[in-house]
Amino acid sequence: MTNAYELADQAADELRVRSGVDAYDIAIVLGSGWKEGAAALGQPFAEVATGTLRGFVSPTVLGHAGQIFSLRVGDATVALVSGRVHLYEGNNAHQVAHPVRTLIAAGARTVVLTNACGGIDPTKGPGSVVVIKDHINLTATSPMEGDVPPAPFGSRFVDLTDLYSRRLRAAALAAAPELSEGVYVGFRGPHYETPAEIAMARAMGGTLVGMSTVLEAIAARHMGAEVLGLSLVSNLAAGVADAPLSHQEVLEAGQAAASSLGGLLARLLPVL
Numbered sequence: 001m002t003n004a005y006e007l008a009d010q011a012a013d014e015l016r017v018r019s020g021v022d023a024y025d026i027a028i029v030l031g032s033g034w035k036e037g038a039a040a041l042g043q044p045f046a047e048v049a050t051g052t053l054r055g056f057v058s059p060t061v062l063g064h065a066g067q068i069f070s071l072r073v074g075d076a077t078v079a080l081v082s083g084r085v086h087l088y089e090g091n092n093a094h095q096v097a098h099p100v101r102t103l104i105a106a107g108a109r110t111v112v113l114t115n116a117c118g119g120i121d122p123t124k125g126p127g128s129v130v131v132i133k134d135h136i137n138l139t140a141t142s143p144m145e146g147d148v149p150p151a152p153f154g155s156r157f158v159d160l161t162d163l164y165s166r167r168l169r170a171a172a173l174a175a176a177p178e179l180s181e182g183v184y185v186g187f188r189g190p191h192y193e194t195p196a197e198i199a200m201a202r203a204m205g206g207t208l209v210g211m212s213t214v215l216e217a218i219a220a221r222h223m224g225a226e227v228l229g230l231s232l233v234s235n236l237a238a239g240v241a242d243a244p245l246s247h248q249e250v251l252e253a254g255q256a257a258a259s260s261l262g263g264l265l266a267r268l269l270p271v272l
């Protein structure tokens, strides 16, 4: 069985051939709500279906096949990864981390992880964008499980002290002062939390809750990339407001925010 790093190298080689890009600078993983906005970054010069790349599993959301768009933004060659996959689709931590590992194997030194999430802070309601300062991984799994990482990668016991790059967070907050920072608590889902679980997450120091990002961040940091996390609050978490959560509302909040998210990415990319 090929290890996760060889698999990422092979997928990166296939991606290079299909996109014509020798080395990427920045990889942006697009969470729900972010894809529409990302069109504001410019016209991609290549589009690769992830189904044609080794190790990629297909998203289970109908009509959302995985794609990697390649484009130039200023001096940077950027990959937009759409069609993220999650643990709750039945994937393991390595499958979830594979797109990020592939883009890093294809040269990306900066990884921007975007997502839509629930908000615990009632003053940062739907439509707020929060820079992830740190995370609490409650998925009970890790992309570092399994085989020992081969050279040149460091130990599986990767230090996560500066997981969400201090430098990138400062750059993002300087370029977009309306943003604030928060701690993202990663659950497995796909059910939303109970009010008691949200009370726990708040007591732990969490301000955002979601079902993605944490495993990709760990894998990216381990491979030496700098990580920036951006969360779009789509709903207040369970029990924070009186209303029940509705998936429909979550989708609508994403659509409403889409155009401003693109503008935000366009402002941030030059300073990363």
Ligand code: 8IG
Pocket: 116, 117, 118, 119, 187, 189, 191, 192, 193, 209, 210, 211, 234, 235, 236, 237, 238, 245, 250
């Ligand atoms: I959008 O309230 C979105 N994703 N775990 N909880 C969790 N994930 C989410 C939520 C939420 N909203």
